[in-house]
Amino acid sequence: xxxxxxxxxxxxxxxxxxxxxxxxxxxxxxxxxxxxxxxxxxxxxxxxxxxxxxxxxxxxxxxxxxxxxxxxxxxxxxxxxxxxxxxxxxxxxxxxxxxxxxxxxxxxxxxxxxxxxxxxxxxxxxxxxxxxxxxxxxxxxxxxxxxx
Numbered sequence: 001x002x003x004x005x006x007x008x009x010x011x012x013x014x015x016x017x018x019x020x021x022x023x024x025x026x027x028x029x030x031x032x033x034x035x036x037x038x039x040x041x042x043x044x045x046x047x048x049x050x051x052x053x054x055x056x057x058x059x060x061x062x063x064x065x066x067x068x069x070x071x072x073x074x075x076x077x078x079x080x081x082x083x084x085x086x087x088x089x090x091x092x093x094x095x096x097x098x099x100x101x102x103x104x105x106x107x108x109x110x111x112x113x114x115x116x117x118x119x120x121x122x123x124x125x126x127x128x129x130x131x132x133x134x135x136x137x138x139x140x141x142x143x144x145x146x147x148x
Contacts, residue, residue, distance in 0.1 A: 003036060003114035007082035014079035017114075018086055019139075022074040026138045030060035038117045045121045067092035067100075071135040077105070084108045091128070091135045099128045101135075 005013035024033050034057040043050040043059075050059055064070055072090040079085070086106045093099045104123035111117045 006114035014084045018076045028064045030057045038115045043119045082110045
């Protein structure tokens with residue numbers, strides 16, 4: 001299976017890859033999102049270490065069961081060959097109704113077919129009031145402001 005664009009990435013193709021990842025994650029569909037990773041993909045997400053699509057899929061199911069109304073924005077940070085670095089923010093609420101904004105950085109490494117074989121994510125959470133929300137659903141278009 002090929003997942004264009006494929007490495008080596010240019011700034012333009014990396015931006016396409018980052019937007020595709022944002023769009024997929026905003027579906028909150030673990031089966032769809034897991035297809036972007038190699039069968040033996042290795043992840044570090046906060047303090048969890050995962051290997052393979054099945055573990056990734058299960059992780060995403062748990063994640064989106066507790067992070068309600070999840071909405072994400074990703075932005076290209078750097079690109080080199082088969083590696084892309086991104087920064088991101090997402091907002092979600094927990095079962096009690098408390099809203100959170102999560103800030104993070106990811107390092108991605110891709111195989112030759114454009115599937116991600118490695119993902120390392122560092123993430124911090126900040127409690128916010130609902131009135132402080134600024135991310136609402138999928139991106140509405142290029143006029144939306146970048147992350148700040």
